Amino acid sequence: MILYIEKDTINYPQTQKILSFFPDADKIIIKNYKNIFDKNIPLNQEKSIIIAKLTWSAIWKTPDNYWHTPNTYFFKTSLNCIFDCSYCYLKWAFKNNMQVYFVNYEDIKKQISEVVEKETEFTWFYSSDYSDILWSNKITNFLQEFVPFFENFNNVMMEVRTKSTNIQEILDLWFVPKNTEFAFSLNPDELIKKYEKWTPSLDDRIKAINKLLEHGYKVWLRFLPLLPVKNYENIYKEFVEYIKNSIDIKKIHSSFASGLLYTKEDYNNILKKYPNLDILYRLKLEKDNFVRCDRDMRNFFYNLFKDLDQNCMICMDK
Numbered sequence: 001m002i003l004y005i006e007k008d009t010i011n012y013p014q015t016q017k018i019l020s021f022f023p024d025a026d027k028i029i030i031k032n033y034k035n036i037f038d039k040n041i042p043l044n045q046e047k048s049i050i051i052a053k054l055t056w057s058a059i060w061k062t063p064d065n066y067w068h069t070p071n072t073y074f075f076k077t078s079l080n081c082i083f084d085c086s087y088c089y090l091k092w093a094f095k096n097n098m099q100v101y102f103v104n105y106e107d108i109k110k111q112i113s114e115v116v117e118k119e120t121e122f123t124w125f126y127s128s129d130y131s132d133i134l135w136s137n138k139i140t141n142f143l144q145e146f147v148p149f150f151e152n153f154n155n156v157m158m159e160v161r162t163k164s165t166n167i168q169e170i171l172d173l174w175f176v177p178k179n180t181e182f183a184f185s186l187n188p189d190e191l192i193k194k195y196e197k198w199t200p201s202l203d204d205r206i207k208a209i210n211k212l213l214e215h216g217y218k219v220w221l222r223f224l225p226l227l228p229v230k231n232y233e234n235i236y237k238e239f240v241e242y243i244k245n246s247i248d249i250k251k252i253h254s255s256f257a258s259g260l261l262y263t264k265e266d267y268n269n270i271l272k273k274y275p276n277l278d279i280l281y282r283l284k285l286e287k288d289n290f291v292r293c294d295r296d297m298r299n300f301f302y303n304l305f306k307d308l309d310q311n312c313m314i315c316m317d318k
Contacts, residue, residue: 001025004036004050004098014103014141015051021139022049037079038095049139054102058111062126065316067256071123075112077102077142078131083163084197086277087225087260090130092269099136105145112149122155134162134182137169150179159183161222163199165208176216181253183220184209188239191227195279206246213251221247224258224315226301228282228293233300240308249309257305258315259293267291290316 003025009015010029019027030036033052054076062072079100081090102108116123127133133142143160150158161183170182187195189202200208212219221243229235243249262270264285271280283291292298298317305312 012103050100058108074129128161135164165200181218185222218253221255225260255309255312262291
């Protein structure tokens with residue numbers, strides 16, 4: 001294990017926590033994380049981590065029609081994901097697969113507080129757009145830092161999106177937060193095995209969901225990305241029936257469905273990098289300038305999940 005540590009982060013409490021988690025790691029002091037992270041070199045993500053200070057904005061607005069209300073934001077505390085989902089945009093977003101953990105949590109919290117103060121309506125913050133926050137929590141202490149922080153606000157909700165089953169980290173908080181929801185991305189198990197490398201099985205995710213529901217936590221189901229595979233109708237019909245029989249949908253706080261979706265530029269980038277990925281060839285450029293499944297397939301998916309949960313929300317589609 002190698003830890004690359006920005007010089008200016010050495011005295012941060014979060015840095016010291018990460019160092020204590022890897023006591024035997026080799027430590028290399030660097031000036032700026034981009035000097036390592038922006039190099040186009042193959043590096044083993046399990047053996048190299050960068051500790052850095054986020055010096056630019058941690059928060060940015062979601063695209064139009066992304067979710068609940070216009071007042072929705074992404075915020076980042078880390079970069080890159082330990083999982084290896086073949087369709088993921090992170091595969092071409094960065095030049096290497098090293099994990100980057102930003103440790104100046106107080107600066108990020110200040111930025112969030114400033115946004116909350118300006119908003120007059122209910123506001124959502126999505127925390128896991130560039131990494132799986134729950135998987136890495138043993139290293140980052142994200143939950144311990146940000147879940148209590150969000151409890152200080154009214155009319156605010158944070159989403160922790162995950163494929164991980166590391167829910168003991170949630171249960172160890174010893175309280176059920178009112179302003180945090182835990183969102184689990186789900187797909188049929190045969191597709192998880194084929195396209196979502198290193199992620200927990202569907203049954204393991206369902207066990208984690210039911211455990212959290214049993215303890216009163218707010219849980220979302222995120223059916224995404226819905227994949228345009230051969231025989232998708234039968235595969236997803238069986239999947240929905242399995243979900244109905246495995247999870248009490250009435251206890252779910254909300255659900256969400258989205259097909260595989262790329263900008264034209266992103267699609268061309270991933271196609272160059274993974275020319276043999278079959279699902280990429282079942283997409284096309286639509287009138288809204290997104291590369292996605294055709295309208296008939298999307299309508300099938302949306303009707304299917306609306307039948308599962310009539311309040312299921314559809315992402316970035318009419």
